Amino acid sequence: MVHIVTNLNRGRFRRQIDQMHRDRKRLFVDRLKWDVSVIDGEFEIDEFDTDRAIYLIETDRTTARHVASVRFLPTTQPHILSTVFSSLCDGPVPIGEDIMELTRLCVSPDLAKSAAVSLCHHMWIASVEFALLFGISRYTGVSQAQFLSSLLSSGWEIEPLGLPRDIDGQITGAVAMPITPDTLRRARARFGYRYPVLEVIPQTQAA
Amino acid sequence: MGQLRDVQLFIRKANEAQDLPDLSHLLDDMSRSLGFRYYALGHHVRVLSGDLLQIANYPHSWTERFATLGYLSDDPAVTACQKAIVGFLWSDMHRLITLSERQKTILTESRHAGLGEGFTVPIHLPGECEGSCNFVATAGKSVSTAALPVAQYVGCFAFEAARRLALNAPRRIAGSQTPGIPHLSSRQLDCIVLAARGKSDTDAGQLLGISNQTVHQHIETAKRRYGVATRTQLVVHALFDSQLIFEDILRH
Numbered sequence: 001m002v003h004i005v006t007n008l009n010r011g012r013f014r015r016q017i018d019q020m021h022r023d024r025k026r027l028f029v030d031r032l033k034w035d036v037s038v039i040d041g042e043f044e045i046d047e048f049d050t051d052r053a054i055y056l057i058e059t060d061r062t063t064a065r066h067v068a069s070v071r072f073l074p075t076t077q078p079h080i081l082s083t084v085f086s087s088l089c090d091g092p093v094p095i096g097e098d099i100m101e102l103t104r105l106c107v108s109p110d111l112a113k114s115a116a117v118s119l120c121h122h123m124w125i126a127s128v129e130f131a132l133l134f135g136i137s138r139y140t141g142v143s144q145a146q147f148l149s150s151l152l153s154s155g156w157e158i159e160p161l162g163l164p165r166d167i168d169g170q171i172t173g174a175v176a177m178p179i180t181p182d183t184l185r186r187a188r189a190r191f192g193y194r195y196p197v198l199e200v201i202p203q204t205q206a207a
Numbered sequence: 208m209g210q211l212r213d214v215q216l217f218i219r220k221a222n223e224a225q226d227l228p229d230l231s232h233l234l235d236d237m238s239r240s241l242g243f244r245y246y247a248l249g250h251h252v253r254v255l256s257g258d259l260l261q262i263a264n265y266p267h268s269w270t271e272r273f274a275t276l277g278y279l280s281d282d283p284a285v286t287a288c289q290k291a292i293v294g295f296l297w298s299d300m301h302r303l304i305t306l307s308e309r310q311k312t313i314l315t316e317s318r319h320a321g322l323g324e325g326f327t328v329p330i331h332l333p334g335e336c337e338g339s340c341n342f343v344a345t346a347g348k349s350v351s352t353a354a355l356p357v358a359q360y361v362g363c364f365a366f367e368a369a370r371r372l373a374l375n376a377p378r379r380i381a382g383s384q385t386p387g388i389p390h391l392s393s394r395q396l397d398c399i400v401l402a403a404r405g406k407s408d409t410d411a412g413q414l415l416g417i418s419n420q421t422v423h424q425h426i427e428t429a430k431r432r433y434g435v436a437t438r439t440q441l442v443v444h445a446l447f448d449s450q451l452i453f454e455d456i457l458r459h
Contacts, residue, residue, distance in 0.1 A: 090211045114400060114455040115393050117333050145359055146292035149330045152367035160214055163356040171293045171359065192388035 001199040002058045002126040007051040009201055016057050019066035021045050026109045035168065048073055048080065048103070056126050056198070058119065067111065068119040070127055071104040075140060079103075081174055085142050088174035090162040094140050102127060102139040102177070121191045124154055128187055129198045131179040138178045145171035155186045210353070213240070214360050221368035230368055231262050237361055238264075241354040243342040245322060248362075248369055250338045251285045260338065260373045269320035283310040288329035288339050294359045296350070297325035297343075324350045328362030333452040340366050388448045389432035396450060398425040403442045403456045 005013045021043035028034040028044055039045045049071070058068040073079040075094065079101045082093045105123060107116040131139065143151065145164045152158060156177050164173035188194065217237055224230040238246040247263035263270065272278075279285065287295060287303040295303060297314075306314070323346035330338040340362030344350050391399070394415075401411035401422075408419040408426075415422065426438060433444045445451040 112397075112400065112455050113333075114396055114451045117452060118391075118393070118396065118450060145294075145363075146331070148360070148363045149332055149366060152363060153332050153335075153370065159218075160211065160360055163211055163214070164359055165356070171356075173360070190388065192390040194390070 002056050002197050003199050004201060005055040005057050013057060016059055016066045020057060020069045023066060023108045024104060024106050027106050031109060052077055056130060068107045068123050070102060070123050073101040075099045075101055081140050081142060085174060088162045094176055098135055098137040100136050100139055102141045122197060125187050125193055126197050128179055128184045129196055132184060136179060138176050140176050142172060142174055145173060155190045210357050214357055217361050218364045221364050224368055227262055227372050234365055235264050238342050241358055242351055244345045245343040246341060248340040248365055250336050260369055266321050278313050281309050281313060283314060284327045284341060288327060288337060291329045294326055294328040294355060318346050321346050323348055326355060326358050328359055330366045333449045338366060391429050391450055395425045395429045398422050399429060399442060399445055400451060400455045402426060402438050
C-alpha cells in the first residue's frame with residue numbers, strides 16, 4: 001500500500017522519511033548526478049521539503065522500509081517550476097488550489113530494474129488516485145526529454161508548457177498532466193490494477 | 208510561443224488520428240513546416256508477429272533499395288540511437304558512433320537519393336524494441352537549430368500516437384474478462400527473472416530464501432494470470448508488457 005504522508009501524520013513515518021531522503025541522495029545525486037543540496041553527506045533535502053510538501057511513500061511489506069516515493073508541492077506557494085525553472089514555461093506558470101507540482105519520483109536504487117519499473121507504474125497510479133481524492137485537476141512538473149516517451153506510453157496525458165531546453169547538458173521541459181477519472185481507468189487497465197493502491201488515512205487518525 | 212502552439216496543435220491532431228495514414232499526413236505536414244522534407248517513424252527490429260511499426264515518406268526508390276539490401280540493421284541512425292537518449296543531428300552522428308564502411312556507403316547513397324541532413328529522435332521504452340522518429344531535409348538544404356526542440360517533442364508524441372494506433376488494439380488475456388496486463392507480484396517477478404536466467408526452482412529458491420515449491424507456485428500462479436502454458440510464453444508475455452525488461456535477464 002502507498003501511504004499519504006502530510007504534516008498531520010508525518011510523526012508515524014519518521015523512519016521512512018529518513019530513508020526516503022537517503023534514497024533520494026543515492027538516486028538523484030550519486031546516480032543521476034543532479035546538482036541538488038545534500039545535508040550531512042547523506043540526505044537529499046531541498047528548500048521545498050517543508051511542512052507543506054505531501055509525500056506518497058511505498059514501503060516494503062515485510063521490512064516497512066521506504067522503497068518508492070514522490071513529492072507534491074502546492075503551486076500556490078513557491079515551488080520548483082515557479083522559482084528554479086520558470087523560464088521553461090512559455091506563458092505564466094500554472095498556479096491554483098487544484099494544481100500541484102509532482103517532483104522527486106524516487107525508487108530505491110537497491111532494487112532490480114524490472115522491480116523499479118513496476119514500482120514507477122505503481123507510484124503513477126497512486127499519484128492519479130491521490131489527485132482524484134484530493135480534488136487536484138492537474139499536475140505540473142519538469143521532465144528530461146528522454147523520459148517523455150515512457151510517460152506517454154504509460155498513459156499519462158502530457159501538455160508541454162514550453163519547448164525543451166538544454167539545462168546543464170540535459171534536454172529539459174516543463175509539462176502539465178491533466179487528471180480525470182479516465183486517466184485512472186486507463187492507467188489501471190494499462191498495468192493490470194483492479195483495486196486502489198493508496199492507503200487512505202481517516203480524518204480521525206490524521207493527527 | 209508560435210512554436211509551442213504548433214506542438215500543441217500537432218499533439219491534439221495526433222491524439223485524434225484514426226489510423227496510420229492520418230498520422231502520416233500530419234507528420235508529412237509537420238516535417239515540411241519545420242524545414243524538413245521527409246520523415247520516417249518506426250521500430251528498429253522486426254518483432255516476431257511481423258507487426259513492424261513503420262511509416263515514412265522517403266523517396267520510393269530509396270525505400271526499395273534500403274529494404275532489398277537489408278540496410279535497416281546497419282542504418283547508422285539506428286546504431287547511433289543505441290547511444291543516444293535524446294535527438295541528434297545526422298551530421299553529429301560521428302560523435303556517437305564510429306561509422307563502418309558499409310554505414311558510410313549507406314549515408315552516401317542516401318544523399319544521392321535526395322536525403323540530406325537528418326534529425327533522429329530515439330525512442331527507448333522499457334521492455335519494447337527500440338524505435339525512432341526521423342526528420343530529414345532535402346540534400347543540400349540546411350536545418351535550423353530552432354526547429355530541433357519542436358522536432359524532439361513532435362517525434363515523441365507521434366511515436367506514441369503510432370504505437371497506440373498500431374499496437375494498442377484491445378487485447379484480451381485468456382481466461383479473463385479484463386483487458387490489459389495481468390498483475391504480477393514482485394515475488395512472482397523475481398521468480399520469473401531467475402527462470403529467464405536459466406535457474407532451476409531449487410537454485411532460484413536458494414537465491415530468494417524460499418523453498419523450491421514456493422518458487423514453483425509463484426511461477427504457476429503467474430502463468431495462470433497470463434493464461435499461458437509454458438515458462439517461455441510467460442517470460443515473453445512479461446517482457447512484451449514491460450513487467451520485465453531485458454537488462455534484468457541479460458545484464459545482471
